Amino acid sequence: MDAQQPTSIRDVVENGLCIGCGLCEALAPDRWVMRMNSEGRLRPAPLGSEEPDADASVLAACPGVIAEAEPRGHKSDPIWGSYMHMHEAWAGEANIRFRAATGGVLTALGAHLLKSGRAQFILHCAADPDHPMRTRWVMSETAQDVASRAGSRYGPSDTLAGLEVALARGERFAIIAKPCDAGAVRARAKYDPRLDELLVVVLVMVCGGASDLGKSQAVLDELGVKEDDLTLFRYRGHGNPGPTRIETKDGRSFEKTYQEMWADEAGWRIQTRCKLCPDAIGEAADVAAADIWPDANPEGDDEGFNGVITRTPEGQALVEAAIAAGDLVKGADHSPRDYDHFQPHQVRKKRALAARLRGLTHAGRPVYAHTGLRLDELDTHDPEEEAGAEQRARSGRFDDKVPSL
Template sequence: MTKAYQATSVRAVVENGLCIGCGLCEALAPERWVMRMTAQGRLRPAPRVKEDPQADAPILAACPGVVAEAEARGASSDPIWGSYMQMHEAWAGDPDLRFKAATGGALTALGVHLLSSGKAAFILHCGADPAQPMRSRWVISETPEAVRANAGSRYGPTDTLAGLEVALARGQPFAIIAKPCDAGAVKARAKSDSRLDALLVALLVMVCGGASDLGKSEAVLRELALTEDDVTLFRYRGYGNPGPTRIEARDGRCFEKTYNEMWADEAGWRIQTRCKLCPDAIGEAADVAAADIWPDANPQGEDEGFNGVITRTPAGQALVDAAIAAGDLVKGQVHNPRDYDHFQPHQVRKKHAIASRLRGLTSAERPVFAHKGLRIEELDAKDIKEEQGAEARARAGRFDDEVPNP
């Protein structure tokens, strides 16, 4: 039987489809790596100089394409949903924020609370690029107003961690709002960078259905006979729950698609390979994870906006409690893990399928990430079709990716 192994260079991570474009390469070695968009619409690290895997060892030690870990830090535990303190419904206490932000605005509300209470000096997160509104960029928000301005989901490539070193260099307490895989990279990096334990006051994530490449958005523009240069606004979610995707053009035209019109056809999602292999899309490495809580993951029209909030750590629980006490967050009904099985059935299926998919990659003699604390073996469905499918796709080159030019 072929033995599993991990990628030993940044190039190998990318070329084998294990890169999610988190931006950690650029943060840790900006003299060697810079994030660039590929022809396939994916943010990937491009080498500035001759590649040196030995020099890149600190990157590889925390790269989500090489390692994925979670530590049980909550009072309760569930085989599917992992370690947690509490699970409950919540939404932003500010009605305007609740309406404009994605779902119920819980993550934005927590960011606002951290700044307005003085617990954090700034938030590292992502927002629309003003010059190219269909795309996203990492941002540092120092005021509640700036956090609000960047509210809303970004369904496409995001390299939030490219700003990590800039954030740490400030020497001030801060929080991160990002993807679950980003949170895993931050926790792995903290093992060798004590500044993270000293300065990072909260690690907040959304429960993630997968990050699409830019091709999904480009397809929408083609359908509307627009080019990216025509676009002045590309809002993926918000202004309701789930809210429409809204596109505004320079000539004054506006276009909207409902959530189901945008996302009903899963075959067109253009989800990146690493997401299909993700062992932790539910934010087990974070302090707080916020989820959509539609029955069977399908919104039945618009509503006021309700998040499911999973507090993962005592620090995350204390933050949520303080935000509720301050009126920045409103707590709704209590949930349990089986509720989340119903809200997010695709996450349950993925947790059971990951071991088979990784075996398929190993059989195809492809690298896989090391993993710990995510119960992958315990949840192994031993699905031979999943295993054979992953092996066949890998051998056919369907997981292959490219390292862009700088």
């Protein structure tokens, strides 16, 4: 059976291929707006009648329809793809290193771009000040803005909903986002020359998957806290990895260690598109920053260290400039095999993807097209992966819902 791609935005959402990046709202704001659905996932809601033909520009760059990376590094690895260099690093400013999720590399690079004048603003995401458990897209214009918004957001985020607003400013900018967002931006650049003119770099984290809002709500339920009572919901940071910290309007505070928050993988509530992600390692970005704990398990808090994978000459030049300016501190060099050890789950997923996609095809489900990501070359032809994906698709576990207004 030949694989079929989704043919409409509804097709993407209902088959579990949407990650809620927000691109549809950016490109078609008269037809789509991002809303939380009943499953706690940010998804596009139709503003009127749905017209797949009118959404062709969205579908041409949607991560649920197309996933690709153009190798631009001088080195390559079957698992980790094209790259310039791999090494350890951390923010030169102690406050950024402490506040950020790990070593503060992405925050430090964003701050460096603004201080050096290479970019006028950064499009990224941050906690919604009115609803701290939730995330919204923001544009930071100063290094202080970027630093104040440091830290991972594990729930739904629609950073690309701000893409058209960013482009309309006509100023040079950078993006800090998820790997799937980077892929969407690169695909969109084929049709919008403003991106080549204005977008300086795309920076991403190596991603373990985005939870739906139910993961965060489960924490509140356990603590007996209502979302409306929150003044803070910080997932990580203030140490590496730092605790999840919750504060309320009446002065209560709660903390969970990283291990308490994430030890039970069954409760992560990772979105379906993440389980099928062909590029969680940021191959479409200029720079990818990673956690580098042995076997992906922190052994307690430390000062914070990131792994850095520079993917392009532009990314390498940025990192070198930030090091020269003291905004970033370089540590030991790494190899792809080091990253196998730091992120073994990424290796397993990369090898399993071809079988999972075949399982969806056998179940009659659409799948995204993919190029430059070596899924076929890495195919282990694992019958259990294939059968498992088919069974989950047929049982409806991959189904999702388009929200209503």
